[in-house]
Every structure is written in structure tokens, then in C-alpha cells.
Amino acid sequence: MSTINEKVRCLIIGSGPAGYTAAIYASRANLAPVLYEGIQPGGQLTTTTEVENFPGYPEGVTGPQLMEDLKKQAERFGADIRMGIATAADLSASPYKITIDGEKTIETETLIICTGATAKYLGLADEAKYAGMGVSACATCDGFFYRKKRVAVVGGGDTACEEALYLAGLAKQVYLIVRKPYLRASKVMQERVFHTPNIEVLFEHNTVGLFGENGVEGAHLVKRLGEPDEEKVDIAIDGFFLAIGHKPNSDIFKPWLETDEVGYIKTLDGTPRTKIPGVFAAGDVADPQYRQAITAAASGCKAAIEAERFLLH
Ligand SMILES: Cc1cc2nc3c(=O)[nH]c(=O)nc-3n(C[C@H](O)[C@H](O)[C@H](O)COP(=O)(O)OP(=O)(O)OC[C@H]3O[C@@H](n4cnc5c(N)ncnc54)[C@H](O)[C@@H]3O)c2cc1C
Numbered sequence: 001m002s003t004i005n006e007k008v009r010c011l012i013i014g015s016g017p018a019g020y021t022a023a024i025y026a027s028r029a030n031l032a033p034v035l036y037e038g039i040q041p042g043g044q045l046t047t048t049t050e051v052e053n054f055p056g057y058p059e060g061v062t063g064p065q066l067m068e069d070l071k072k073q074a075e076r077f078g079a080d081i082r083m084g085i086a087t088a089a090d091l092s093a094s095p096y097k098i099t100i101d102g103e104k105t106i107e108t109e110t111l112i113i114c115t116g117a118t119a120k121y122l123g124l125a126d127e128a129k130y131a132g133m134g135v136s137a138c139a140t141c142d143g144f145f146y147r148k149k150r151v152a153v154v155g156g157g158d159t160a161c162e163e164a165l166y167l168a169g170l171a172k173q174v175y176l177i178v179r180k181p182y183l184r185a186s187k188v189m190q191e192r193v194f195h196t197p198n199i200e201v202l203f204e205h206n207t208v209g210l211f212g213e214n215g216v217e218g219a220h221l222v223k224r225l226g227e228p229d230e231e232k233v234d235i236a237i238d239g240f241f242l243a244i245g246h247k248p249n250s251d252i253f254k255p256w257l258e259t260d261e262v263g264y265i266k267t268l269d270g271t272p273r274t275k276i277p278g279v280f281a282a283g284d285v286a287d288p289q290y291r292q293a294i295t296a297a298a299s300g301c302k303a304a305i306e307a308e309r310f311l312l313h
Contacts, residue, residue, distance in 0.1 A: 014114035016043025018283025018300035023074035025304030042067035091256035134216025155243035272303035
């Protein structure tokens, strides 16, 4: 760590719905928060078009517009929003030290970590080609757009089964594409999937590409890839959902904070409190369950209220 360049009362890392909401509450509570936006200013929602489930927008709103609105709202109350990436953390003692861009070290009395979680993709060029045009990593977010259509879900764990079941309630046909000859999901989830008439499980299938003129119209699959009897299979679909996990952006905090086996920061008793007093985690980085803009915003709010109360004592 370099020498201390600045001392603040409340430092917020990340500019998704959790970070900006924490900034709104912390600035209105006179904590003079400083927020670093990271590599993706505005967070995950800047990569999507329509957001139809964030309360307060009866006609929906685009992701970038929603994030711009949240940023403006935080700035209106004096939040100091800056470009920069947190590259190292020392949470061994209060005040906590965060290095920005490997250069500048900030000392803070309270820290709100809102660094999000990144969905994993298969790594196909077609996933990027059809981003926002049929490819999604969130059934709760985008399933509604596929009512009475055909979709595929990739993955074999509990999340993939949950996403397939959710989509089965909306779509006409759901394919669950599973690489292995079995599901990793719990027995209960497997039973639910097998007993849902409009879900077809495609075991031992790999996706190798997507096709379509103006968006996804189908997927190229290979059954028993690499085996002597491998077989090419094309399926007609309108939506392609990834459910192969997320990577929480928690690496620099792992030496200090407890995380689960995937890397989600563990918080106490349903609050954003971590085991270190004055250090809070909000939004997707601490939420393996819901991962929605509204839940992220809500936990950012809670974290700022917690920070304010912590500073009172
Ligand atoms: C394509 C897509 C569509 C979606 N659609 C919807 C939807 O319709 N409705 C809905 O409710 N949810 C939707 N979601 C989910 C929603 O975007 C997330 O739940 C929400 O953005 C999580 O907010 P967050 O504040 O936790 O973090 P994120 O939005 O993930 O933001 C994380 C922030 O942390 C920053 N960061 C990361 N590491 C560092 C670091 N080291 N230093 C500084 N900053 C850092 C990043 O730059 C980013 O600003 C969608 C997600 C995707 C990907």
C-alpha cells in the first residue's frame, strides 16, 4: 500500500444500483460519501435495453437511463462520484485502506462494497453477437419477453433448473441443455423439471453456436461432443439463457472477509454488515439468491443507514 492520500468517512466501491443508492442515502445523511465507479460505470444494467420491473417506471426504462437517473440523484445531494478501480484493500484495522488504480490510497471509517457479480458465459462469439437480441443470463429479468415462445437454458445445477421452471411458466417450450449425462441439481429440483411437460432436458449436449437473422432463431448443438457417435443437432429457439453461475467481484476483499465457496461475501443476519465493524457489502456481490436491481438498491440503502449508525457510536 502506498501512503495515505485522502481520508473519508464513507467510501463506496461500485456504481450499480447498490452503490448509487448507498450514495444517495449516505450523502443525504451528511456522510460526504466518495464513490468509485469501477470498470463498468452504472454497472450491469448499462448492458441491457428495457428494464420493466424496477418500480416507479410504469412504461419501463432503459438500463442506461435508469443508471443515469440514479447517478444524478446521488450527485444532487453531493455524492462525490469518481472514475477509478479499487485494486487493493487493507481491512486489518480501522480506518480501512483502499488503493485506487494501484496509485492512491484512501483511508475510510466506513466501507460499502457494491462490486456486483458477473454472469458466466460459455465463451462463444455468438453470445456477444446476440447480446440483448436473445441471449440473457437472467430469466427473472428477461423471461417475460419470451411468453409463448421457445427458449433454451444452459446448465445442470439448481439455478439452471430454477430458471427452466420459471421460464416454463411463460414460454411454450423450454430446452434444458446439459453437458453431462445427469443433472447436478438437488433431487427435488430434478423431479420438478422432469415433471414439467414443456421442459425437455437435452443431456450430453454442448452448444457450439447460435443462429438467426435479426436475433436468436436457433442454437447449434452437438450431442456427445468428441465421442465416436457425436451428432450435430439444431434446435429452433427465440431465447438462449445462461445459468452456469456468476463470479462475485470480491477478490480483493477475500483475505479479510468471509465468502461462500463461490465468492459471495457473507453478511450477518440478513443485513449488509460483514464480520468487520464498519464494513458493509450490498447488492449482487453479497447476494447469491435474488440478484435484481431493486434488491441491490434496497441493500445499498440498508448499508448506508448502517454506516450512518456506525459513525454515530
Ligand atoms: C443483461 C442484464 C439484464 C438485466 N436486467 C435486469 C432487469 O431487467 N431487472 C433487474 O432487476 N435486474 C436486471 N439485471 C440484474 C441487475 O443488473 C443486477 O442485479 C444489478 O445491477 C446488481 O447491482 P449491483 O449494484 O450489485 O452491481 P452491478 O450492477 O453488478 O455493478 C457493479 C459495479 O461495481 C463496479 N466494480 C466492480 N469491481 C470494482 C472495483 N474493483 N473497483 C471499483 N468498482 C468496481 C463495477 O464497475 C460496477 O459499477 C440484469 C443484468 C444483466 C447482466
